[in-house]
Amino acid sequence: MTDNETISHEEAETVTPAATGERADWLEGLAKQRHFIRFTTRDLTDEQAGLRTTASELCLGGLIKHVTRVERSWAAFIQHGPSVLPDFTAMTEADWAERAATFRMLPGETLAGVLTDYEKAAHETDAVIASVPDLDASWPLPKAPWNEPGAAWTIRHVLMHLVAETAQHSGHADIIRESLDGAQSMA
Template sequence: MPGQVGPITTEQEGLLAYLAQMRYVLKLTAFGLTDEQLRAAPSASTLTVGGLVKHCASTEEGWLATMRKEPRPMDFQQYAADFQLADGETIDDVFARYDRAAAHTEQTVREIGDLDYSVPVDRSVPWNRKDLDTFTMRWVLLHLIQETARHAGHADIVRESVDGATAYPLMAAAEGWPETKWLKPWQPPS
């Protein structure tokens, strides 16, 4: 996927495209990392690249269930666990989970087709507004873009702390961009 979202013709197409782009740049932070590096927490926080990708997959699954009006009680123990790769869990497992959530989100948005579709506010979590009864599907998609972008930024910092890699050199390496005077694709340390 290129470094920029392509042309868009509708609001729905734009929201889905920007969400897809944020998922991509988040997943890109894992490019070339070992299992140990995916689990490393080299900054002041306990955040890891693998855990951030897993958390975003779980978050999208939760919002999808809310959009589809499928009851999914909040499990705060699982919420905390979703910030870490479990023993034996691989990044490929997490990517597959995230890809399924993404496909399901896009299918749901296209099936409903109405960005003003009413989505109930989950009152079981402390971070949701208490003065609203519903969000719209538009709001949910914007929130997912915001949430994913926030955590992509966290993952960028964690990744840079792990091995010095930054976003555009990683993208250049993943997509096979040619080296230029001002951009050298990331290469694993030798």
């Protein structure tokens, strides 16, 4: 962009503050994992993105929806603490069913739509990480069967979790895609 060019309000909202040092390293690692999971969906139709190709309930579009929700949840946690996340120990069967729907392409959803939403969530997360005052700030984790009672995570730990979770689901996506049509992310 030249000095004479201007950006629209919408474009301004997607401009991420520059991250440096450790933050830039974390965001670069997260960006790499985001790329792999998105790349796995290349050249697919909406129908293909919603297909289950393994014994699992997972599909490619559902995995993209899930990592989108995960990023938004943890970005909100970084900003506002555990009150923005549910008490997983008190969730009802209906709550768990709603959560499971985030792993599926639902009627009317498109792969392009879920990818666009993921890109938006990534920009939002990057902006939070670039602007948060201290990576050592911490919050108690919400109640969940998988969290140790009383445990707290620093923002740095949340970043580590986001990279790991995105990488894990990228691997799931690669297996699903290979089962779908033989394509591989790393081939």
